[in-house]
Amino acid sequence: MSTPDRKARDAEKVARRRQSLIEAAITVIARKGLPGMTLADVAREAGCGYGLVSFHFETKERLLLASLDALVEEYRAAWHARSDAHNDPAAKLEALIDLDLGSDVADERHIAVWTAFWAETPRNADYRTRFSELNNAYLARLEPLISALAAAEPVSTDHRLIAGGLSALFDGLWIGSQTGGQDGADWSRARATCRAYLLAFFPKSFGPETDWRP
Amino acid sequence: MSTPDRKARDAEKVARRRQSLIEAAITVIARKGLPGMTLADVAREAGCGYGLVSFHFETKERLLLASLDALVEEYRAAWHARSDAHNDPAAKLEALIDLDLGSDVADERHIAVWTAFWAETPRNADYRTRFSELNNAYLARLEPLISALAAAEPVSTDHRLIAGGLSALFDGLWIGSQTGGQDGADWSRARATCRAYLLAFFPKSFGPETDWRP
DNA sequence: CACCATTGACTGATCAATCAGTCTACGCAA
DNA sequence: TTGCGTAGACTGATTGATCAGTCAATGGTG
Numbered sequence: 001m002s003t004p005d006r007k008a009r010d011a012e013k014v015a016r017r018r019q020s021l022i023e024a025a026i027t028v029i030a031r032k033g034l035p036g037m038t039l040a041d042v043a044r045e046a047g048c049g050y051g052l053v054s055f056h057f058e059t060k061e062r063l064l065l066a067s068l069d070a071l072v073e074e075y076r077a078a079w080h081a082r083s084d085a086h087n088d089p090a091a092k093l094e095a096l097i098d099l100d101l102g103s104d105v106a107d108e109r110h111i112a113v114w115t116a117f118w119a120e121t122p123r124n125a126d127y128r129t130r131f132s133e134l135n136n137a138y139l140a141r142l143e144p145l146i147s148a149l150a151a152a153e154p155v156s157t158d159h160r161l162i163a164g165g166l167s168a169l170f171d172g173l174w175i176g177s178q179t180g181g182q183d184g185a186d187w188s189r190a191r192a193t194c195r196a197y198l199l200a201f202f203p204k205s206f207g208p209e210t211d212w213r214p
Numbered sequence: 215m216s217t218p219d220r221k222a223r224d225a226e227k228v229a230r231r232r233q234s235l236i237e238a239a240i241t242v243i244a245r246k247g248l249p250g251m252t253l254a255d256v257a258r259e260a261g262c263g264y265g266l267v268s269f270h271f272e273t274k275e276r277l278l279l280a281s282l283d284a285l286v287e288e289y290r291a292a293w294h295a296r297s298d299a300h301n302d303p304a305a306k307l308e309a310l311i312d313l314d315l316g317s318d319v320a321d322e323r324h325i326a327v328w329t330a331f332w333a334e335t336p337r338n339a340d341y342r343t344r345f346s347e348l349n350n351a352y353l354a355r356l357e358p359l360i361s362a363l364a365a366a367e368p369v370s371t372d373h374r375l376i377a378g379g380l381s382a383l384f385d386g387l388w389i390g391s392q393t394g395g396q397d398g399a400d401w402s403r404a405r406a407t408c409r410a411y412l413l414a415f416f417p418k419s420f421g422p423e424t425d426w427r428p
Numbered sequence: 429c430a431c432c433a434t435t436g437a438c439t440g441a442t443c444a445a446t447c448a449g450t451c452t453a454c455g456c457a458a
Numbered sequence: 459t460t461g462c463g464t465a466g467a468c469t470g471a472t473t474g475a476t477c478a479g480t481c482a483a484t485g486g487t488g
Contacts, residue, residue, distance in 0.1 A: 017433085033333060035249035039478065049435040054479065056433095112336045119247060119333030121392050122326045131393035157410045164390075165383065165407045172386030176378075178335050179345035193379045196371045200414035224466085231467085253444065263469040265447090270467090274444065435484070442477080450469070457462085 018056055018066070021046050025067045030109040034064065034116045065126055068117055071110070072134050078105045083141065089148035090198075090205045096142075097194045100170045102187035111174050139163055149202045162201055169197055232270050232280070235260050239281045244323040248278065248330045279340055282331055285324070286348055292319045297355065303362040304412075304419045307380075310356075311408045314384045316401035325388050353377055363416045376415055383411055 024046035028037045039060055043050045057063040082095040100106050121127050142163040150159055173193065177185030199206040238260035242251045253274055257264045271277040296309040314320050335341050356377040364373055387407065391399030413420040 014433085030336075033249070033337065035247070036337075038476085040476095050437095051435055051481090052433075055435095058479090060478065108336075115329075115333045115335075118389060118393065119329045121329075122244075122322075123247065123250075128393060135390070135393065157413065161403075161407055161410050164403075165411055168386030168390050168407065169379065169383055170386065171389045172382030172384065175332060175385045175389065176349070176382055179332060179342060179349065189375075189378075193375055193382065196375050197379055197411070197414075199371065200411075228467085252442085264471095265469050266467075268445065269469095272445090429488105431487090433484105433486090435482105437481095437483105439480080440478095443475085444473105445475105446473075447471095448469105450467105452467080453465095455462105455464090458460090 014056075017052075019070075021048075021053060021056055021063070022067050022070045025063055026071065026113055027109070029064075029067065029116055030112040034120055037064075039063075067113075068127060068130055071113060071117075072130055075105050076134070076137070078103070079138075079141075089145040090202075092145055093149075093198060094195075097191050101173060101190040101194065106174070108177070108184065111177060114174065115178060135167065138167055142167060149198075149205050153202050153204050155201050157201065166194065166197060169194055228270070231266075233284075235262075235267060235270055235277070236281050236284045239277055240285065240327055241323070243278075243281065243330055244326040248334055251278075253277075281327075282341060282344055285327060285331075286344055289319050290348070290351070292317070293352075293355075303359040304416075306359055307363075307412060308409075311405050315387060315404040315408065320388070322391075322398065325391060328388065329392060349381065352381060356381060363412075363419050367416050367418050369415050371415065380408065380411060383408055 021042060024042050025037065028041045028045050032038075032041065037060075039053045040050055042063070043053050046053075053063065057066065079096065079099055082099045083092050086092045086095055117127050118131075121131065139160070143160055146159045146163045146166075149155075155162070173190040177187075177190065180186075195206055235256060238256050239251065242255045242259050246252075246255065251274075253267045254264055256277070257267050260267075267277065271280060293310065293313055296313045297306050300306045300309055331341050332345075335345065353374070357373055360373045360377045360380075363369075369376070387404040391401075391404065394400075409420055
């Protein structure tokens with residue numbers, strides 16, 4: 001039974017190569033934007049020839065879609081890991097805030113890529129589907145946390161509205177981190193903004209911010 | 215004194231022509247994105263020859279910058295008008311919510327153009343300057359409103375944090391309107407999200423939402 | 429030898445920018 | 459009033475550069 005081994009090893013090698021090309025693509029997208037990314041750029045970044053990119057992804061569009069899928073998966077995995085590391089709903093929310101605002105899946109490079117895909121959303125149904133699914137999955141995890149807090153500390157506002165607002169707040173703070181000042185984003189201020197949001201709805205579950213002073 | 219008349223009329227005509235080219239550019243950007251916009255597209259949309267676009271704006275980049283400036287000015291004018299139409303801080307805030315989420319300066323077309331410029335922000339210092347200034351001006355108008363509410367109804371959270379959060383919420387809800395469902399954005403839900411935000415900080419000044427039910 | 433990942437020159441298409449020339453409206457002089 | 463001259467708004471063919479996608483040739487490995 002050597003054939004299956006061979007096949008498996010080859011498949012793994014191809015998968016690794018594809019992964020390296022996707023990582024190179026993401027790096028280039030962060031630097032030059034979606035339409036600015038060139039297949040030659042990706043090849044140079046990955047240290048391989050031009051034709052190899054075509055060989056593994058046929059078209060630029062397919063490479064972009066694969067890159068978006070990788071980005072989504074990386075984000076989703078990080079978020080599940082952080083969320084599962086806690087039992088308390090408030091602690092889970094704090095962990096999500098830390099993930100979204102200051103972690104290595106939400107650094108300047110990654111956010112530039114997210115916004116690049118956002119900008120193409122009106123013209124690309126595939127991107128729209130990805131974002132829609134990701135957001136639904138995100139809200140499906142967020143809403144129970146809000147409801148759990150509301151069980152201990154009743155609130156008159158609809159839980160789904162609170163969850164949706166937090167999710168929108170994350171997106172808006174990402175935008176702000178790009179358009180804001182000349183120097184990098186103020187992540188501790190961004191985190192404080194989110195905590196203030198939750199604190200306003202659930203004063204007992206969220207203490208005042210500790211890592212930011214006006 | 216006929217020469218000054220001539221000059222003035224000519225200048226006005228040129229200004230009108232430039233304005234029509236900028237409007238055509240914004241329409242094309244909404245449809246094809248920033249790098250996807252072609253000078254030939256703009257000429258076709260404006261119903262003039264190719265060379266005229268070059269004649270009035272020299273380069274594509276200058277046309278884009280002029281379009282962004284026009285967009286910013288249109289938004290700023292609408293926002294001042296709505297804000298000045300009320301005396302009560304809470305009413306001013308409601309007016310800003312209505313402006314940002316559902317008015318004709320925040321329709322699908324305009325938002326697509328804003329996000330297109332956002333996506334180029336990491337590579338264009340001019341865009342960054344524009345956004346930074348606009349945001350500062352916005353916050354300078356928002357913070358006093360929050361402070362006025364806090365005067366009647368004290369809140370422990372820093373006023374600037376609350377204002378910044380509302381601004382980020384607007385941006386995030388714009389993103390959501392693009393990436394969200396297949397059909398258009400749910401603006402009444404978006405407005406309810408913002409009212410819930412303010413309601414959480416200032417329960418007495420903001421009644422429960424009236425135009426949205428879960 | 430057979431297979432397939434890999435290479436990079438080549439093709440055709442697209443676009444921004446240039447430029448030589450046309451057209452139009454106006455002022456002016458007879 | 460009529461005809462002439464000019465400024466500058468306006469045109470679109472051309473140019474040179476860039477890019478995605480193709481393909482025939484190469485090399486390395488089992």
